[in-house]
Amino acid sequence: MVNITTQPHLHCCATCKAAVSDDPFGQLVQEIRQYLGPSSGIDSAHVDPDHIKAIMAKYTSNLKHWERYARADKSRGYTRNIVDNVNGKANLILIVWNPGKGSLIHDHADAHCIMKILKGNLTETIYEKPESGDTSVHPLQVKKETVYHPDEVTYISDQIGLHRVFNPNPTQPAMSLHLYTPPNAAEFGFHVYDERTSKSSFVPPQY
Template identity: 45%
Template sequence: ELVALLHAELGSNGLDSEHVDVDRVKKLMSNYVSNKGDWQKYALFDKNRYTRNLVDDGNGNFNLMILAWPENVGSAIHDHSGAHCIMKILDGELQETLYDWPDKVITDDNEEQSKPMKITRETILHRDECAYMSDQLGLHRVSNPLKGQGSLSLHLYTPPYETCKTFNERSSKARSSGKCVFYSTRGEKL
């Protein structure tokens, strides 16, 4: 039902269309109540890293995926390459750490100086809570703080993206990530 509602709301334009209300899309995600029967076949884990499990490709306008987070695993600090991201916790909990975009510090001899990333907020998200992220809000990292338990989150990315930038927390230096790959698609491991 949620997939059908997202297709109807986002149409053929995605979230950046002037006819789409970001708050309505966030409300659709918020209103969905986590039901294991809906998402269990997409909850495919790898014990050493988080996995991206594609639920629906939104006809090229969005990606709806379930991310499976083993205990004590997290993402790098990253941007979203211009995409909007709405994240809903399906099971367990996740910690979201927000960062300011790094300032480039140039020394007198025109060399870039390293500077640590600045944390602006840390939030623990529980089952059925949502978070919204876009490049206008800064950068973030998501991690599973739970010991002995995996966590699952539903992510809507619109428009979909293939690569992003990751950032070193101590130096703020950015680098291009590898291509965003899926661990599974529509419940089938790749």
């Protein structure tokens, strides 16, 4: 995802890993790691995204469980924080969305993402992706807009469409947990889109 005003920045906690412990959030991370195994991602043939959604949905969010990862840069629209690198085929990121801020409309560079709301509400707008080679100027077509609440889970990929995520609260931040395959997809570059014209711009790899 891309900041409204600047490209996202990735912060890492001191350990860059969720401790395997008795805390429910640590158990959630461990269960995801066990299901994916040593070499699988969300897009692997034998992996069911709905099963991962169910794993994430059964965890009840509690700020005390994950606040150590919730670092926020108030100069940016949102801040991405590494929770766990999983197995090299996927990673877990906790995103802090500043009040009234969100992402630009973007694709996922062929990545897959499962998102769980941890705190606050987030509005996701999904758009039809323009046909390849379409040079006409027209507004992007909205497929669906959904407001997600704490503990709700959703899934997005380029096969579903483009999307934008936005924190509608003007005074309070929102937090969400994201499982990505491949990890760090933004490092491969991706596209952002103009809602009014459907025109895209390539965001080069970020290092």
